[in-house]
Amino acid sequence: MNQFIETLTSKDKCLELPEEYDYFGKLIGSWKLNYTDRNISCSVKGEWHFSWVLEGMAIQDVIVLPSRDTKTEIPHPLTEYGTTLRVYNPNTHAWDIAYCYTGEIIRLEARKQDDMIVLTNIDDNKKKWVFVKIEENTFHWQNITIKEDGEWHINADIYAERIK
Template sequence: MQDFIKALVSEEKNTELPETFNYFGKLIGSWKIDYVESSHSAAIQGEWHFAWVLEGMAVQDVIILPDYEYGTSLRIFNPNTHAWDVAYGYTGKIIRLEARKQGEMIVLTDTNDENRKWVFVKIDDDEFHWQNVTIKENGEWQINAEIYAKRLTNCI
């Protein structure tokens, strides 16, 4: 197992990845999260862990929401499109997204439904805010779920 981890995980971002497109670098580390669906008032407490992988040209994460969902995303920078190709998977489902910056936000758009988006609304050194949204016909954003995160550590 240690050989697999050593082959997968990178200590840092690859210098070939332009800093302009280093959207996810601030997320590297471990986070305590509160996940709140719009239809429920109670938050699910969990963890979200991010690491550089694949020679520092990609970021992989593991999200742990006990008794709800365990999932992983692989975000790979695409130098041809200047966007990030993203695959998120959990039991029985894989979702493909494309990530681009829109102002200060990182917007991940579902490649099968451009009205479905995952948005890192704000990323600071010690906290971030994420939303799962659906774009209505009138252009309004309907928030389906939100995550509020506090950093646990910078270590991977």
């Protein structure tokens, strides 16, 4: 297994990835998070881990809800264990993304929009995931649905704090 991990992960981003498109580099590391689903008024503590992969041209993460240290035998309504692969595309200057968890693969494309990173669902452009703000030790993420009138409906929020 060590050969796989060593081959997959990278210590840094690839030099060929332009700085202005390094949207996700600040996320590298481990985070504790609070996830709130606004549609069902439910919250859960979780964890999210990010690493450079594929010779530094991609970032992969693992999100765990609830976090491994708070998980109980009784399933939480917001249980999820998933991974995202974000690959920089030099042809489009966007990030091609696949989020996978049991029974689902969601394809997205990420671009900057003002100070936010907006990940748009390829199959339904009214569904978006948005990194509202990424700081050195905190970030805010939202799951958004665009209503018919163009207004953003926030389905869920994540507030994260760096632990490593």
